[in-house]
Amino acid sequence: MSGRQRPLVTVGVVAVFALTACTGGAKASPDPQASSAPPTAGPQPAAATVPLALAITPAQGKKDLPVSTEIGLKLSGGTIKTVTLRDAKGGSVAGTLRPDGSAWVPAKPLKHKQQYAATVTAADPAGATTTATTTFATMPEPARRTGTGLYLFDDHTYGVAMPVVAEFSPGIKKKDRAAVQKRMFVQTDPPQPGAWSWTSSGTQAYYRGPEFWQPGTQLKVRIAVGGLPTGGGRYGDQDRAATAKIGRNFVMKVENKTKKMTVLRDGKVVRTIPVSLGKPSTPSSSGTMVVMDKHTSTVFDTTDTDGANGYKMTIDYAQRLTWSGQYVHSASWSVGAQGHRNVSHGCVNVSPSNARWLFDHTLIGDPITVRGTGDKLVQGNGWTAWDLSWENFIKGSALPVPADVK
Numbered sequence: 353m354s355g356r357q358r359p360l361v362t363v364g365v366v367a368v369f370a371l372t373a374c375t376g377g378a379k380a381s382p383d384p385q386a387s388s389a390p391p392t393a394g395p396q397p398a399a400a401t402v403p404l405a406l407a408i409t410p411a412q413g414k415k416d417l418p419v420s421t422e423i424g425l426k427l428s429g430g431t432i433k434t435v436t437l438r439d440a441k442g443g444s445v446a447g448t449l450r451p452d453g454s455a456w457v458p459a460k461p462l463k464h465k466q467q468y469a470a471t472v473t474a475a476d477p478a479g480a481t482t483t484a485t486t487t488f489a490t491m492p493e494p495a496r497r498t499g500t501g502l503y504l505f506d507d508h509t510y511g512v513a514m515p516v517v518a519e520f521s522p523g524i525k526k527k528d529r530a531a532v533q534k535r536m537f538v539q540t541d542p543p544q545p546g547a548w549s550w551t552s553s554g555t556q557a558y559y560r561g562p563e564f565w566q567p568g569t570q571l572k573v574r575i576a577v578g579g580l581p582t583g584g585g586r587y588g589d590q591d592r593a594a595t596a597k598i599g600r601n602f603v604m605k606v607e608n609k610t611k612k613m614t615v616l617r618d619g620k621v622v623r624t625i626p627v628s629l630g631k632p633s634t635p636s637s638s639g640t641m642v643v644m645d646k647h648t649s650t651v652f653d654t655t656d657t658d659g660a661n662g663y664k665m666t667i668d669y670a671q672r673l674t675w676s677g678q679y680v681h682s683a684s685w686s687v688g689a690q691g692h693r694n695v696s697h698g699c700v701n702v703s704p705s706n707a708r709w710l711f712d713h714t715l716i717g718d719p720i721t722v723r724g725t726g727d728k729l730v731q732g733n734g735w736t737a738w739d740l741s742w743e744n745f746i747k748g749s750a751l752p753v754p755a756d757v758k
Contacts, residue, residue, distance in 0.1 A: 402429035404476040410488040418587060419462040419490050419579030420535065422455040423447075423470050430476040432456075440467045457535075460591060461578035464493050498522065498582040502575055502592035503644075503735075509599045512567060513642045514717025515737040516559035518575045518592070520582070523554030528583030529750035533557065535580055539572040540565070545757040549740075549748030551732045558737035560745070562757075564719070567618075569598040599715050604680075606700060608638075608724030611691045613700070615710070625706045626691030628683070629725060630698035637678060637698070639729025639739040640721045643714055645672040652677070669707035671714060673700075674734040680720065682707030 409424035410417055423435060435456040437445040445468070446459040462468065467489045475481045501519035504510075516538055524532050533548050538559050540546065546561040565571075572595045577588030606613045606627055613625040630636040653664040670681040676698075683690075683701035690701060700722070702710065719738060722729075729739050737745065746753045 404429040406474045406484045408484045414488040416491040430474045434473045436471045494587040496586045497589040498586045504594040509597045511715040511717030512564035513719035518557045533750045535576040537574045541570040560737045562742045565598040602718045604720040606722040628686045628689045628701040629694040634697045635727040636725045637729040638725045641673040643671045643718045669711040
């Protein structure tokens with residue numbers, strides 16, 4: 353059985369590292385096993401120093417800038433100490449430095465048709481400082497916008513395979529994706545590597561790591577595209593942000609050969625469930641999917657697309673796996689076939705009691721892998737980030753992926 357329903361869905365990374373050296377006040381006795389080099393006679397040349405120099409953007413007096421404008425920083429010979437951005441009334445704007453120090457990013461979009469003043473102070477190792485200032489003005493409200501979405505909600509708990517899913521309407525063209533991706537921030541606690549990858553249409557981008565998230569991970573996400581130029585004269589409609597948690601490790605594996613689902617929690621088998629998959633004319637997709645949505649009861653209606661061959665039925669304990677309408681759900685009518693024959697319209701049929709048990713134990717973002725059917729999962733037909741190897745997944749990034757993440 354399958355249905356066609358799509359839920360309506362209405363994410364900077366800052367790392368601070370401190371290195372501390374400690375020394376004792378009393379003299380230490382020489383280590384008898386330590387070697388010592390003979391002293392070098394004569395004065396030693398002083399280490400070369402780089403003069404302190406600071407330049408910032410936007411240029412002084414720049415007008416009609418997008419409300420996504422950052423304070424660009426070009427620094428040598430020192431470190432940034434403070435960045436202050438104030439609006440026309442003197443109000444302070446919050447923000448953070450990019451990890452590479454290339455810019456300071458406001459914590460939320462600036463206001464349209466407003467003037468701002470930035471002051472940046474840097475210092476060299478000796479404590480000498482330099483300051484740079486600039487004023488600029490933002491543009492009026494744009495006429496055309498790109499709609500955005502984020503499939504992640506504050507204070508929700510998700511499965512270990514939950515990708516961060518950002519959505520764009522219309523899709524972002526290839527030439528514009530790098531600028532958009534640069535404003536998509538994900539922070540994980542504990543820290544775990546990850547990367548973005550775009551679907552071919554540019555309507556969605558997924559963020560995931562080489563492996564499933566560690567149970568208990570906190571995800572802090574900001575899609576900071578409010579007012580950002582997204583191509584074609586359009587600008588992002590708003591920022592999207594969420595802080596969510598990853599729950600326990602719960603994995604479902606379905607084998608067509610045995611017609612069984614094996615359910616593992618924290619690596620241990622907790623249940624084996626007979627299934628019936630799609631019959632030859634409507635095969636189930638083989639691949640790794642994730643639970644995208646859950647309904648205790650819903651209506652599957654295919655009469656609008658299948659005409660006289662369509663059907664309209666009430667289905668219990670339905671868990672969506674693909675946009676095309678493949679689910680795991682209760683199917684009392686196929687219990688006799690479950691574990692023996694494939695008779696569904698593409699869904700994973702299970703008995704009412706097993707469907708209820710699964711429904712009570714799964715989270716959105718839990719992975720399910722189906723193997724051995726006559727149909728391969730199509731990329732983008734659902735949250736298919738995990739159906740690609742890591743090497744193939746990162747090929748979809750619009751920005752270079754750091755060597756330590758590959």
